[in-house]
Amino acid sequence: MSEQTIKVAIVEDDREILQSLVAIIDGSPGFVCRQYYSSCEAALDALCSAPPNLVLMDIGLPGMSGIEGVRRLKERQPTLDCVMLTIQDDDDSVFQSICAGATGYLMKNTPPSQLLQAIEDVYKGGSSISAAIARKVIGSFQQTAPSPLSTREAEILGLLCDGDNYRMIAEKLFVSGNTVRAHIKNIYKKLHVNSRAQAVRVALRDRLV
Amino acid sequence: MSEQTIKVAIVEDDREILQSLVAIIDGSPGFVCRQYYSSCEAALDALCSAPPNLVLMDIGLPGMSGIEGVRRLKERQPTLDCVMLTIQDDDDSVFQSICAGATGYLMKNTPPSQLLQAIEDVYKGGSSISAAIARKVIGSFQQTAPSPLSTREAEILGLLCDGDNYRMIAEKLFVSGNTVRAHIKNIYKKLHVNSRAQAVRVALRDRLV
DNA sequence: CGATCAATTACCCATTTGGGGTATTTCGGT
DNA sequence: ACCGAAATACCCCAAATGGGTAATTGATCG
Numbered sequence A, B: 001m002s003e004q005t006i007k008v009a010i011v012e013d014d015r016e017i018l019q020s021l022v023a024i025i026d027g028s029p030g031f032v033c034r035q036y037y038s039s040c041e042a043a044l045d046a047l048c049s050a051p052p053n054l055v056l057m058d059i060g061l062p063g064m065s066g067i068e069g070v071r072r073l074k075e076r077q078p079t080l081d082c083v084m085l086t087i088q089d090d091d092d093s094v095f096q097s098i099c100a101g102a103t104g105y106l107m108k109n110t111p112p113s114q115l116l117q118a119i120e121d122v123y124k125g126g127s128s129i130s131a132a133i134a135r136k137v138i139g140s141f142q143q144t145a146p147s148p149l150s151t152r153e154a155e156i157l158g159l160l161c162d163g164d165n166y167r168m169i170a171e172k173l174f175v176s177g178n179t180v181r182a183h184i185k186n187i188y189k190k191l192h193v194n195s196r197a198q199a200v201r202v203a204l205r206d207r208l209v
Numbered sequence C: 001c002g003a004t005c006a007a008t009t010a011c012c013c014a015t016t017t018g019g020g021g022t023a024t025t026t027c028g029g030t
Numbered sequence D: 001a002c003c004g005a006a007a008t009a010c011c012c013c014a015a016a017t018g019g020g021t022a023a024t025t026g027a028t029c030g
Helices: A015-026 A040-049 A066-076 A091-100 A112-123 A131-139 A151-161 A166-173 A177-191 A196-205 B015-026 B040-049 B066-076 B091-100 B112-123 B131-139 B151-161 B166-173 B177-191 B196-205
Strands: A006-011 A031-037 A054-058 A081-086 A104-107 B006-011 B031-037 B054-058 B081-086 B104-107
Touching: A006 A015, A006 A040, A006 A112, A015 A031, A015 A112, A031 A040, A040 A054, A040 A066, A054 A066, A054 A112, A066 A081, A066 A091, A081 A091, A081 A112, A091 A104, A091 A131, A104 A112, A131 B131, A151 A166, A151 A177, A151 A196, A151 B196, A166 A177, A177 A196, A196 B151, A196 B196, B006 B015, B006 B040, B006 B112, B015 B031, B015 B112, B031 B040, B040 B054, B040 B066, B054 B066, B054 B112, B066 B081, B066 B091, B081 B091, B081 B112, B091 B104, B091 B131, B104 B112, B151 B166, B151 B177, B151 B196, B166 B177, B177 B196
Parallel strands: A006 A031, A006 A054, A054 A081, A081 A104, B006 B031, B006 B054, B054 B081, B081 B104
Antiparallel strands: none
């Protein structure tokens, strides 16, 4: 079962790179590349009517970018895995790709053995991202600045995010509504906001809850 | 420079696993393990006064869990990299660990060669997470359900998240405040909420903006 | 061609919110 | 012993919000 051939499609505008990729894939047992395109426009319909197991997508394509390509592709084929192939690894490209639906993100200079390993990982339900990119993704989960809020304030902010109003919060914390108001005023001052909506946004963004 | 010895500390309560880990690390050129502990309580002070390059931390420890251990450790030594070592890979443990500050997350059955590779990756500023775990982390960035909102509603929800009130939204969109109110009522219905705070929370959670 | 829905406008009214104050108690640090 | 931060509690009042109802226009879909 693990020896099933993995059908890979490639979208890449550089003819040389495309050919060398096809050669690597097609020349390796267990992998086959029968679909390759030089633009998203050319690839989209074909990939939707005859979906491969996995798509290697260049980011820097002329016309529609690989990121937009993935977005369109995933709209029509949500189960199709896409791995970005790129020269730049700037944060923006990484996160945009991931949000667009990419399952992996590889540098173009990845050695063939790792490339094949990555394809196999994705095929098996994993995700192929390099150590450096994984760190960036993980870093986005971790809060850097320490919370400026007191314990009580953080508690109240949490209830604020749940949509509770003064009265509900007061009841849950066994204090008066006036006290809740006083705390919320302090929270707003500390977060430099002046409405619930903004407070919730900051709270979620900075993981204060 | 790449041949510098990496000092690894281990926190693991199972004596056998601990010994085999120490043997692997210490027996490999370029790696050394001089600090090993069977509980977070025992490790914390020692690791802060004589920080290694990297800590391998078991999650299922008696007493303080490895996740809490990482949290405390990172409070005092924010630059110290921690890699979780665990038998379970349930979503909760993964995300809790990452949010607590872990840089990597490995299964205990990871073969020695990959373990050493992972340690080296982290030491070089990367992040060692297995393909399966990377997929979970990446998946958390990707919206699954299509947005139930119309273009206009999504637009207004975005401004709502910015903290704009009716009047400000109305001015930005060149419509009346009453229209904005009507849209917001529809948004609330579709998102099953009844306040701005809840709407913002859902919008950010489901990436509707 | 009728049905439906998105977008738009409008109004009423009770409740909630936010900004401005003031004050007491408790607790940890200097 | 004193100070400041945190937590508690209260006042007034203008503005914003949320729920209800209703009507018009345009586009899209059977």
